[in-house]
Amino acid sequence: QLQLQESGPGLVKPSETLSLTCTVSGGSISSSSYYWGWIRQPPGKGLEWIGSIYYSGSTYYNPSLKSRVTISVDTSKNQFSLKLSSVTAADTAVYYCARHVVIAVAGQDLAWFDPWGQGTLVTVSS
Amino acid sequence: DIQMTQSPSSLSASVGDRVTITCRASQSISSYLNWYQQKPGKAPKLLIYAASSLQSGVPSRFSGSGSGTDFTLTISSLQPEDFATYYCQQSYSTLHTFGQGTKLEIK
Numbered sequence: 001q002l003q004l005q006e007s008g009p010g011l012v013k014p015s016e017t018l019s020l021t022c023t024v025s026g027g028s029i030s031s032s033s034y035y036w037g038w039i040r041q042p043p044g045k046g047l048e049w050i051g052s053i054y055y056s057g058s059t060y061y062n063p064s065l066k067s068r069v070t071i072s073v074d075t076s077k078n079q080f081s082l083k084l085s086s087v088t089a090a091d092t093a094v095y096y097c098a099r100h101v102v103i104a105v106a107g108q109d110l111a112w113f114d115p116w117g118q119g120t121l122v123t124v125s126s
Numbered sequence: 127d128i129q130m131t132q133s134p135s136s137l138s139a140s141v142g143d144r145v146t147i148t149c150r151a152s153q154s155i156s157s158y159l160n161w162y163q164q165k166p167g168k169a170p171k172l173l174i175y176a177a178s179s180l181q182s183g184v185p186s187r188f189s190g191s192g193s194g195t196d197f198t199l200t201i202s203s204l205q206p207e208d209f210a211t212y213y214c215q216q217s218y219s220t221l222h223t224f225g226q227g228t229k230l231e232i233k
Contacts, residue, residue, distance in 0.1 A: 047170065047213055047224040060220055096169055110176055111217035112160040116169035 002027040004097050004117035012091075012124050018084040022097030022117060029078045030055040035100035036080045037113060038071060040093040048093075052100045053080055087124045094119040128152055128216055132225035138233040143204045147228045149197045149214035158218040161190055161199045164227075165210045173212075174199065204230075 008020035022036070029036060037052035051061035053071045061069050070083040084091060098113035129152035139145050149159065157177040162170035172181045174190035177197060187202040201208055209232050214225040 046226045047215075049222040049224070062221060098169075101175075108156065108158060109217055109220070110158055111222065112172055112175045112215070113162075113170070114172035114175075114181065116171070119169050 002099060002115055004115065006095060006097050006117045006120040008120060010121060010123060012087055012122060013126050014088055014124055015086055018087050018091060018122055020082045020095055020120065022080050024078045029073065029080065030075050035102050037098050037100035038082045039096045039098060039113065042093045089124050092124045094121050127221055128155060128219045128223055130214055130216055130223050130225040132214060132228045134228060136229040136231065138231050139204055140233045141204050141206055145201045145204055147199045147212055149225050151195045151216055154194045155216045155218035157193045158216055159197050160215045162213045162215065163210045164213065170213060
């Protein structure tokens with residue numbers, strides 16, 4: 001059974017860089033069928049997709065965050081990571097990692113997130 | 127960006143009720159629509175993908191329908207464990223976006 005687990009600091013200072021890692025167990029991150037994604041949820045609010053990465057290193061990001069986001073993959077450790085720079089209080093959220101299933105159908109990508117990690121709360125505060 | 131709007135934002139219902147939640151896209155997204163359930167303090171769980179395909183392990187009382195801009199999630203007979211927040215998500219655009227959520231509460 002595939003499982004994902006986020007790890008990283010729970011408190012980050014304003015203007016610094018948020019760094020999180022997602023460890024995948026029960027399956028290989030190098031599977032050709034999947035991307036791996038990050039999604040966040042501010043307290044009491046909805047879900048926002050941040051970006052996704054393929055095991056080869058190919059990435060795509062939410063344009064609203066693209067200038068501050070870097071997602072990387074380490075296939076030897078079966079992990080992928082998120083870095084978000086120049087954080088502010090607006091970046092306070094629960095951050096989830098998830099397997100991003102992508103299937104090309106008629107020129108479009110049918111895609112969904114499953115399963116998800118349990119999530120980790122990151123608070124931006126001095 | 128493709129905007130996803132869910133209605134209602136909140137809903138009160140009783141065990142055994144039939145419940146329908148609606149998701150509307152700001153442009154046609156064909157059938158590139160998924161539904162998730164989120165319980166307090168937990169990660170979202172995939173229920174329905176491609177508008178109407180039931181994810182493995184999800185009870186058959188959940189169903190999805192629709193295409194183009196209008197979609198529905200139906201729970202045929204509410205069970206106590208179904209009280210949660212539900213989100214739709216489109217993948218027609220590479221900028222995947224979610225609806226704002228519908229909170230289903232016990233009446």
